[in-house]
Amino acid sequence: xxxxxxxxxxxxxxxxxxxxxxxxxxxxxxxxxxxxxxxxxxxxxxxxxxxxxxxxxxxxxxxxxxxxxxxxxxxxxxxxxxxxxxxxxxxxxxxxxxxxxxxxxxxxxxxxxxxxxxxxxxxxxxxxxxxxxxxxxxxxxxxxxxxxxxxxxxxxxxxxxxxxxxxxxxxxxxxxxxxxxxxxxxxxxxxxxxxxxxxxxxxxxxxxxxxxxxxxxxxxxxxxxxxxxxxxxxxxxxxxxxxxxx
Amino acid sequence: xxxxxxxxxxxxxxxxxxxxxxxxxxxxxxxxxxxxxxxxxxxxxxxxxxxxxxxx
Amino acid sequence: xxxxxxxxxxxxxxxxxxxxxxxxxxxxxxxxxxxxxxxxxxxxxxxxxxxxxxxxxxxxxxxxxxxxxxxxxxxxxxxxxxxxxxxxxxxxxxxxxxxxxxxxxxxxxxxxxxxxxxxxxxxxxxxxxxxxxxxxxxxxxxxxxxxxxxxxxxxxxxxxxxxxxxxxxxxxxxxxxxxxxxxxxxxxxxxxxxxxxxxxxxxxxxxxxxxxxxxxxxxxxxxxxxxxxx
Numbered sequence: 001x002x003x004x005x006x007x008x009x010x011x012x013x014x015x016x017x018x019x020x021x022x023x024x025x026x027x028x029x030x031x032x033x034x035x036x037x038x039x040x041x042x043x044x045x046x047x048x049x050x051x052x053x054x055x056x057x058x059x060x061x062x063x064x065x066x067x068x069x070x071x072x073x074x075x076x077x078x079x080x081x082x083x084x085x086x087x088x089x090x091x092x093x094x095x096x097x098x099x100x101x102x103x104x105x106x107x108x109x110x111x112x113x114x115x116x117x118x119x120x121x122x123x124x125x126x127x128x129x130x131x132x133x134x135x136x137x138x139x140x141x142x143x144x145x146x147x148x149x150x151x152x153x154x155x156x157x158x159x160x161x162x163x164x165x166x167x168x169x170x171x172x173x174x175x176x177x178x179x180x181x182x183x184x185x186x187x188x189x190x191x192x193x194x195x196x197x198x199x200x201x202x203x204x205x206x207x208x209x210x211x212x213x214x215x216x217x218x219x220x221x222x223x224x225x226x227x228x229x230x231x232x233x234x235x236x237x238x239x240x241x242x243x244x245x246x
Numbered sequence: 247x248x249x250x251x252x253x254x255x256x257x258x259x260x261x262x263x264x265x266x267x268x269x270x271x272x273x274x275x276x277x278x279x280x281x282x283x284x285x286x287x288x289x290x291x292x293x294x295x296x297x298x299x300x301x302x
Numbered sequence: 303x304x305x306x307x308x309x310x311x312x313x314x315x316x317x318x319x320x321x322x323x324x325x326x327x328x329x330x331x332x333x334x335x336x337x338x339x340x341x342x343x344x345x346x347x348x349x350x351x352x353x354x355x356x357x358x359x360x361x362x363x364x365x366x367x368x369x370x371x372x373x374x375x376x377x378x379x380x381x382x383x384x385x386x387x388x389x390x391x392x393x394x395x396x397x398x399x400x401x402x403x404x405x406x407x408x409x410x411x412x413x414x415x416x417x418x419x420x421x422x423x424x425x426x427x428x429x430x431x432x433x434x435x436x437x438x439x440x441x442x443x444x445x446x447x448x449x450x451x452x453x454x455x456x457x458x459x460x461x462x463x464x465x466x467x468x469x470x471x472x473x474x475x476x477x478x479x480x481x482x483x484x485x486x487x488x489x490x491x492x493x494x495x496x497x498x499x500x501x502x503x504x505x506x507x508x509x510x511x512x513x514x515x516x517x518x519x520x521x522x523x524x525x526x527x528x529x530x531x532x
Contacts, residue, residue, distance in 0.1 A: 036271075049254065056256040062267035085525075102274055109270045113263040120259050140479035147475055151466040160529045161462045165476060168458055168522050172480050175511070179483035182507075186490065218271065225278035232285035241289050 012089045015240040018231045021224040028224065032217035035210045042207030050204070059117040061208060065215040067110035067131070070138060071173075073103035073219060077145075078170035081163035091227075093159035094234060096166060097149065098226035102219060104142040111135050130184040134177050141169045155234065314399045315407035322411035332380055333415050340373040340420055344427045355432030362431040363492035366441070367448070367485055369427075370420050374449055375477060377416040378456035379470045381408070382527060386464050391531060402524040409457045409520065417449030433496050440495020440505075447508040448488035454512075454519035455480050461523045464530030483511055 011017070043061035050057035077099035084092035114132050115125040126132070148165055152158035200208075235241065253260045309317070326333050347365045348358055358365075385391045385408075394404045424445050425438035433441065459477040463469035491504035 045250075054256065055254040056259065058253070058256075059260055059263045062263050066267060066270075101277065105270050105274055109267050112266050116259045116263045120256055137479050137482055140475070144472070144476040144479060147472050148462060148466070151463070151469070151472050154465070154532075157465060157529055157532055161465075161526060164458070164522055164526050164529065165462055168480065171518065172483075175483045175514075176479070179486040179507075183486045183490070222274050222278045225282050229278070229281035229285040232282070232289050242293055245286060245290060245293070 012087070012091050014091055014231050014235045014238070015244060017091045018228055018240075018244055021228050021231075025221050025224045028217045028221035032214050032221055035214035035217065039207045039210035039214055042203075042210060047204045047207055048201070053121065056117070056120050057204075059113055061211050063110060063113040063117055064208065065211045066106045066113060067135065068212055069215050069219055070103055070107040070110050070135065072216070073099050073106065074138065074141070074166075074173065075170065076223075077103060078166040081166040085160060085163040085167070090159075090234060091231065093163065094230035095223070095227050096163060097159070098223050098230050100142060100146050100149065102222055102226070104139065104146060107135055107139040107142055111139065128184065128187075130177075130181045133180045133184070137176050137180070138173070141173070145169070309399070311399065311403055314397070314404060318404055318407040319411050322408060322415070326415050332377075333419070336373040336377040336416055337419050337423060339376055340369050340423060341427060343369040343372065345430065348430065359432035359496060362428060362433050362496060363489040365431060366424055366428060366433075366445070366492060367489045370424065370445060370449060371452065371478070371481060371485065373420055374416050374452050374456065375474050377412065378453070378460050378477070379473060381412055381457060381460040382464055382530075383460075383469075386527075386531065391527060395528065395531060400524075401527065402520045405457060405461075405523050405527060406520040409453050409523070412457070413450050413453040417446070417453055420449055421445040428496075436498070437492075437495040440501045441492050443505055444488045444491035444495065444501065444508060447505065447512045448484045451484050451508070451512045451515045452477075452481055454515035454523075455484075457523040458519055458526055461526030461530055464527065484508070487511065 039061065043058055047058070049055050077096045080092045080096040080099065083089055084096060111132065114129075114135065118127055118129070118132070119125050145162055145165055149158050149162045152161055232241065251257060251261075344365060347361070351361070352358065382391060385394075395401055397404070421442050424441050425433070425435060428437065428441055429435065456473070456477050459473045459480075462476060463473045466472055487504050487507040491501035491508060494501040494504060
């Protein structure tokens with residue numbers, strides 16, 4: 001093993017990650033708070049009502065970023081799980097473990113806000129729209145992951161088994177999305193809810209992009225706090241903790 | 247102001263959406279901080295019981 | 303039954319297949335129960351909905367597929383459990399043969415004992431749902447490919463839930479969401495077959511899932527079993 005692996009081991013060492021996560025958290029948390037607040041003002045006050053959906057379109061500022069987080073978090077979780085599985089890196093497993101709960105929360109948020117948006121737009125809370133359906137399946141994938149993790153008592157085994165599941169899930173998600181789109185195109189007329197409008201005016205688009213940024217930074221901050229908790233939980237007998245917790 | 251909160255009749259759908267998102271954001275912060283605090287407390291208790299801090 | 307190091311991969315696979323066959327002959331209940339379950343579930347729908355065949359025909363693809371899905375999940379619970387508790391899987395790991403390969407043989411055996419009988423049953427069960435026997439080839443083609451992919455997906459889930467108490471429910475929770483594409487394409491192919499249209503397009507999609515599953519699932523299942531045996 002050459003010297004160029006030093007950074008990798010340093011990066012994977014729990015004390016280093018614990019300290020680094022602590023240092024980084026405020027650098028994610030405050031910009032997250034600022035951009036979410038700015039985006040709220042931009043989205044609720046500055047942006048003009050949509051020409052078709054009126055004021056109702058403003059649900060997009062919480063729905064779309066939640067949906068984005070739910071998918072992104074799964075990708076982060078699977079990447080961390082893969083790193084943990086391949087390089088047997090405990091910290092990466094801890095990172096994957098800290099992702100799942102947050103991801104499930106925001107999948108639920110995207111589903112509920114999608115339903116609340118659907119009621120005025122479709123006239124009913126639930127339509128088997130491909131996006132909503134795919135989100136529902138994603139929620140089941142998260143629940144399976146969390147269930148498997150909590151079903152296995154031995155932490156090392158829970159880490160590796162759930163990592164395999166996360167990787168299987170990440171291969172499957174694009175296929176599931178494709179199949180659901182395909183299914184929908186056969187059985188239903190295209191949905192009324194167009195989310196990615198390329199013609200969205202700047203006053204609407206900028207707050208949305210800010211919201212995406214804010215949610216992503218928020219996730220990073222919360223995930224780092226959870227990661228520190230996971231590391232402490234796993235490494236509680238190590239002597240470095242004495243230093244770190246002083 | 248009341249016109250802003252009425253949201254042109256969409257209030258019943260718009261504000262609950264924002265509320266549940268807000269709840270999720272706050273809840274996740276609380277969960278994360280609590281998890282860290284309890285893990286920290288457990289680690290400290292462990293260190294007190296085992297001054298060398300090397301035994302499992 | 304141990305697999306000797308000197309045996310070739312083909313011999314090893316044949317030994318695994320023979321062993322599964324012998325076990326099935328000795329414990330026929332385990333093979334027959336999922337099939338009976340499939341029949342019972344299917345018969346519940348006319349009783350719970352309507353005896354009108356025209357209406358039942360409309361929901362027949364969904365009924366047959368959900369029934370087949372649940373029946374094969376029922377069987378998947380036993381895919382690795384007994385072999386893990388009596389040490390057979392341990393022997394597979396130590397045999398010097400590729401675990402991936404041995405588990406693939408075991409999954410093939412599982413499909414031959416579950417998926418294939420389900421496939422052969424489906425057109426006859428379809429009759430009680432108003433499905434004409436002219437649709438039999440399409441229905442069977444779809445179910446053959448679909449249950450094959452389900453067996454592969456299920457082998458991952460069964461491996462992952464090896465060390466889990468009350469793993470049966472968890473196995474369903476893990477496997478069903480992953481089976482969504484199989485269900486979608488399979489039900490569509492069945493529907494086309496019932497209405498007398500060509501199901502070829504949907505069958506191709508099912509076939510590509512089957513091939514993708516064949517290339518990736520045994521690797522994941524082997525990783526899962528290794529983790530489960532630790």
